[in-house]
Structures are given as structure tokens and as C-alpha cells.
Amino acid sequence: MRKIFVLGGDGFCGWPSALHLSNKGFDVTIIDNLSRRNIDNELGVMSLTPIATIQERIKAWEEISGKKIEFYNIDIAKEYTVFLDLILKKTPETIIHFAEQRAAPYSMKSSKHKRYTVDNNLNATNNVLCAIVDSGLDIHLVHLGTMGVYGYGTAGMKIPEGYLEVFMKTEDGKEVSSEILYPVNPGSIYHMTKTQDQLLFLYYNKNDKLKITDLHQGIVWGTHTAETKLDERLINRFDYDGDYGTVLNRFLMQAAIGYPLTVHGTGGQTRAFIHIQDSVKCIELAIKNPPKENEKVKIFNQATETHRVRDLANLISEMTGVEIQNVKNPRNEDAENELRVENKNFLELGLNPITLEKGLLKEVKEVAQKYTHRCNKEMIPCKSLWTSDTKTKVLI
Numbered sequence: 382m383r384k385i386f387v388l389g390g391d392g393f394c395g396w397p398s399a400l401h402l403s404n405k406g407f408d409v410t411i412i413d414n415l416s417r418r419n420i421d422n423e424l425g426v427m428s429l430t431p432i433a434t435i436q437e438r439i440k441a442w443e444e445i446s447g448k449k450i451e452f453y454n455i456d457i458a459k460e461y462t463v464f465l466d467l468i469l470k471k472t473p474e475t476i477i478h479f480a481e482q483r484a485a486p487y488s489m490k491s492s493k494h495k496r497y498t499v500d501n502n503l504n505a506t507n508n509v510l511c512a513i514v515d516s517g518l519d520i521h522l523v524h525l526g527t528m529g530v531y532g533y534g535t536a537g538m539k540i541p542e543g544y545l546e547v548f549m550k551t552e553d554g555k556e557v558s559s560e561i562l563y564p565v566n567p568g569s570i571y572h573m574t575k576t577q578d579q580l581l582f583l584y585y586n587k588n589d590k591l592k593i594t595d596l597h598q599g600i601v602w603g604t605h606t607a608e609t610k611l612d613e614r615l616i617n618r619f620d621y622d623g624d625y626g627t628v629l630n631r632f633l634m635q636a637a638i639g640y641p642l643t644v645h646g647t648g649g650q651t652r653a654f655i656h657i658q659d660s661v662k663c664i665e666l667a668i669k670n671p672p673k674e675n676e677k678v679k680i681f682n683q684a685t686e687t688h689r690v691r692d693l694a695n696l697i698s699e700m701t702g703v704e705i706q707n708v709k710n711p712r713n714e715d716a717e718n719e720l721r722v723e724n725k726n727f728l729e730l731g732l733n734p735i736t737l738e739k740g741l742l743k744e745v746k747e748v749a750q751k752y753t754h755r756c757n758k759e760m761i762p763c764k765s766l767w768t769s770d771t772k773t774k775v776l777i
């Protein structure tokens with residue numbers, strides 16, 4: 382059986398991916414330090430859906446499927462030798478790396494949160510790369526990056542899958558071309574760490590010939606996958622709060638409880654999206670199509686649609702009758718932007734995407750309305766502010 386490590390396998394993307402891969406016959410080991418559950422405690426929020434403990438999740442999966450998933454509580458950013466020893470003991474073929482602090486608003490709350498996000502995300506990624514080199518094993522690393530590294534301003538061109546060909550003139554007037562990473566423009570400390578991840582990959586690929594696939598994912602929406610639906614103990618998390626709730630899931634929750642859909646600024650920001658079921662399929666496709674020997678870092682845009690935020694709000698408002706409310710944008714970003722994304726790599730590998738238009742209402746009914754009684758309305762607005770008209774608080 383092909384062995385896979387899922388780092389961050391207790392999280393929103395990691396848990397359904399672990400189940401999907403286990404169902405497909407991979408031997409899955411989850412490594413997670415449960416920091417995301419601790420952040421819920423810190424913020425005083427909880428997933429809208431009643432998520433079971435990781436131990437209960439794994440036990441339920443074994444009962445239902447007869448398949449075993451192992452779990453290790455390891456902090457990838459801090460416990461290097463423990464992590465390396467586990468790699469040497471288990472010899473995984475692939476490592477999927479989801480184990481980072483992933484909320485832009487959380488990363489902007491205070492200097493404490495900025496420093497935590499940088500320490501955690503950069504050390505986690507560097508430790509994974511170092512450990513693969515130290516192990517001497519031929520391991521394919523699949524990392525979850527984000528479309529957000531590009532800052533969304535693309536002057537009308539489609540964002541390519543990672544690389545851009547640039548043409549320059551030498552001093553003697555000869556035209557030469559070169560391929561570079563598509564330029565980044567991070568809009569938060571979280572996104573900044575993801576841009577740094579890209580350079581770490583470029584470096585370790587060049588220097589140590591590591592096989593790496595970096596998936597530039599859009600905003601993930603939805604909750605269920607085929608596997609998480611099988612039993613309530615397998616249910617995925619659904620974040621709707623101002624820090625971790627991504628825009629679409631926040632709108633779905635608001636629609637379910639009749640709370641106005643809060644659009645930041647004019648809602649003219651265009652974002653890229655993907656359903657969680659498609660996200661797990663893309664990960665499987667990436668695992669099955671690793672880079673060849675000496676190939677550069679493979680970069681895929683893991684997004685299936687782009688929409689303006691106000692268009693999404695209008696769509697949900699029309700479906701549900703809930704009104705829209707424009708509020709001040711807490712982010713430091715352009716009020717309006719275009720975003721076009723090249724995504725032919727996954728389509729060519731056979732992805733058949735779930736569209737927002739088809740899946741949205743189902744999500745409102747099956748998840749958001751079902752668990753309305755667990756919603757704390759006070760936690761919905763985003764209270765993290767980007768700019769220093771609010772000075773960041775020094776918390777030590």
C-alpha cells in the first residue's frame with residue numbers, strides 16, 4: 382500500500398483529504414499538533430458543525446470503512462527530530478503539507494499573531510523540506526499554497542500556473558528570455574508566509590533535487606465530501622467566524638440565520654473558489670502525477686471559478702431572500718479588482734468541477750440551517766483590522 386503523511390490532517394482541508402485517500406487505498410498517517418482546535422479556544426468560537434476529537438474521528442472511520450488511519454501529535458515547526466524519526470520509521474512515498482496557520486485576519490490581529498504565523502508557517506515548511514533531505518528518501522512533497530499570494534491585481538491577464546516567461550534585452554541589444562516565478566504581492570502576513578514558502582520550494586528543488594508540487598488553491602467552500610457524509614462523527618469543520626470563516630461559508634451561515642450578508646466595501650474584490658470535494662480530488666490527482674526526476678517545482682492553480690464578492694452576495698440573496706449590508710472593508714486592498722486564473726492542468730487530468738450555482742443552496746440547507754443552533758452571531762463580524770489607524774497591540 383502506498384504510504385502517505387498528511388500534515389495538518391485534523392484541519393478543514395486535511396481531514397477530508399485523509400479520508401478520501403484512505404478510501405482510495407492509501408496507507409494514511411495524520412500528523413497534527415491540534416493548534417487549530419486551540420485557536421478556537423483562544424478566540425472563544427467553535428466549528429458550526431459538531432466535530433469529534435481526532436481520536437473519535439479515526440475510530441469511527443475504522444468502524445465504518447475497516448481502514449486504519451494512524452495519528453501522531455507532533456508540532457512540525459518545533460519537533461524536528463521527532464518528525465524526522467517518524468519519516469525514517471514509516472518511509473512515506475508522499476507527504477501532503479497542510480500544517481500552517483491559514484487565516485489572513487488571524488495573522489493580522491496583533492504583533493503576537495504576526496510573529497506566531499511567521500514562526501509556525503516558515504519553520505513548518507523548512508522543517509519538512511530539511512527532513513526530506515535528511516531522510517535520504519525519494520519523497521514527493523505536495524504543498525497547499527494559495528491564489529492569494531498574487532494579491533489579485535493581474536491587469537487583465539490570466540494568472541499562469543506558476544511561471545512567467547519574461548523577455549529582456551542584453552547590453553548589446555540581443556533579446557533573451559527567462560522563466561521566473563509569477564510575481565507575488567501578498568496582502569497579509571499569512572499570505573506573506575505563503576510567498577516565502579514558494580522560495581523555499583524553489584531553493585530545495587534546485588539545490589537538493591526534491592520533488593515538489595505546490596497547489597495554489599482558491600478559497601475552499603462547502604463542508605461535506607463523500608466520506609465525511611458517511612457518519613456524523615466524521616463531519617468536517619465549518620468556520621463562520623470573522624477570522625477563519627472564508628467569505629462564502631460566512632455568507633451561507635448568514636443566509637441560514639437571516640443575518641444580513643456582510644459585504645466588505647463595494648464587494649468589488651474578485652476571488653477564486655473551489656469546492657472541498659474538488660479540492661480533495663485535486664490532491665489525489667497531484668499525488669498520482671508527481672514531478673519527474675530533475676523537474677522544476679510543479680505549480681497548479683487549484684481553483685475552478687472566480688467571482689466578485691458582491692455577485693456572490695447577490696446570488697445568495699436571490700436564492701434565500703436575505704438582504705445585503707455593505708460594511709467598511711477591514712483589509713488594506715483595492716476596492717475593485719479583476720482576477721483571471723489559468724487552471725487547465727487539473728482539467729486536463731480529468732477534474733470535473735462542482736459549480737457554485739449547483740451546490741450553494743444544498744450547502745445552506747444541509748449544513749448551515751441544520752446547525753443554526755450552534756451559531757454565535759457575535760462572532761460573525763471580522764474584527765481584525767489591517768491598517769494602523771488601529772495600532773497593533775503588543776502582546777507578549
Ligand code: NAD
Nearest residue numbers: 389391392393394414415416417456457458480483525601
Ligand atoms: P486548518 O487551520 O483547518 O488546518 C490546518 C491544520 O494544520 C490544523 O489542524 C492545525 O492544527 C495544523 N497545524 C498548524 N500548524 C501546525 C504545526 N506547526 N504542526 C502540526 N500541525 C499544525 O486550515 P485549512 O483550511 O485546512 O488549510 C490547510 C492549508 O490549505 C493551509 O496551508 C492553507 O494555507 C491552504 N489553503 C486553504 C484554503 C481554505 O479556503 N481553507 C484556501 C487556500 C489555501
